[in-house]
Amino acid sequence: MYDPPFACAEAAEAVRRVLASPSLAVLLPGQEFPGLLLEAVEEAGTSGNLVFDAQIVAVCREAGVSRILTEDRDFSRFAGIDVERL
Numbered sequence: 001m002y003d004p005p006f007a008c009a010e011a012a013e014a015v016r017r018v019l020a021s022p023s024l025a026v027l028l029p030g031q032e033f034p035g036l037l038l039e040a041v042e043e044a045g046t047s048g049n050l051v052f053d054a055q056i057v058a059v060c061r062e063a064g065v066s067r068i069l070t071e072d073r074d075f076s077r078f079a080g081i082d083v084e085r086l
Contacts, residue, residue, distance in 0.1 A: 044077035
């Protein structure tokens, strides 16, 4: 059973709380991103909306991140990224 999605105001407040965390590090693509993105796309055979997941994986790999907290099961397609379920 799924809970209904948050209302816009509730979602915005949740994002504000996350952004206020002192341990937050915002990851941005760097010079290695294009190659890492291509690698992730090819390795997982992604297309369409799954290319966005490959972008997240590429940014994570570039930053040395190997674990992601998500309910999105598609991340299990990518080697070296451990998926922690919410």
